[in-house]
Amino acid sequence: MLKGDYGKKSFINPITKLVLLVTLPAFLMGGLGGTDAEIFTLIFPLVSLFLLFISKNLKAGMVGLLMYIAVIIAWSVLPSGSDGIFHIILFIVVGIVTGLLPCALMSVYVISSTTASEFITGMKKLFIPDVITIPMSVIFRFFPTVKEEIQAINKAMTMRGIRFGGRNAAGILEYRLIPILMCSLKIGDELSAAALTRGLDSPRKRTNICDTRFRFQDFFLLALCFCAYLVWVLSLFGIHFGEVVKL
């Protein structure tokens, strides 16, 4: 998706990445398993941080780690029973950092460490049809690009006074969204041209040189996800993990 570096092997399999990408939000943001799966809401953020560090994405890793530590300290030091606007703000910050941030970090890891080729190979192995795979890989490829474009456009528009509180505040939507759409269309045309040159529409079976074997770390992470789902399913049947451990 981002990197075209075929020589470097990524630490985990694309399939494992996909599983993590689905599992993390389900437990951290969707709240599967409730209080029974609480232990996993502590493990999964560590997994995403670990993967970021191991893929040498130090900047994102450090930012995530510092924010996470800061919020955990704040949450345990400050009185949790207090009411009022301060509590709500703190709650919002905690919600974002413990729920959204690990998922976002995981997506950063997946996007920055997976090539489009690896991604498509992984999806093929899971028998997911092209109509899902191709748009999905475009979406992942597209997020970082569109972020850059948005930053550039925002700068330009701030210079023209089109910002909140500026002279042309009413034009915010129009003058920011439309340039983004224009760029996106252009990027889309370029992407299709590039993909068609590489034989996207070819009826032949696609071949690749990606190494997508499962290794120890893949089995470990998949087992971790499996355990999380197991705890959730058991909790549906009234068997609570917390009680089992106490016994």
Added chain:
Amino acid sequence: MSNQQQKKIIGGRDLINIGIFTAIIFIITMAVMPIGFIPVLMPLYCVIIPVVGGIPWMLFATKVKKLGMVFIMSMLLGLLLMLTGMGWYALPVCAVSGIITELILKLGAYKSKKHTVIAHGVFCTWLFGSYIPLIFMADTYWQQNADYGEEFISSAKSIFQIWTAPVLIALCVAFGILGGLLGLKIMKKHFAKAGIV
């Protein structure tokens, strides 16, 4: 290019277009999502996203010439909702709204402006998928998310009751059509002038 358009089957170029517009609509959704931390503002998703999303929609509609493109887009949005922790409930909603949208567009032969605007109203009901656990499974949902705090849960519970479901869908459709009209206007102003459409 001309050879591509004559074919009725969805090709690589169409899939890439779907990916790009799905990403744009999803980025808009993500930008609006944080207002949900104040429960009273949650129903506003159904107002803001359809209005803003109308602009990329009208542009996307000019690229849609084949059966199934809108349906795929709808399903992808459902999948992305699932990936961002809204649960799988969005998928069936997206399937139904996608099929109906597709039918409306088909009635307009993928050309009629009027049909495209109305289709956006129907298409926007995909947003309703993220409300389902809040409305129909409120008790289990809040049990699972007890750490949101008493205040948040009680105010959210008072907003999301059974009667809010039709209201939210109506909001989606109404503001979706409004967004479509806005998109049409902006298309005329910018894209037609630039020769993109």
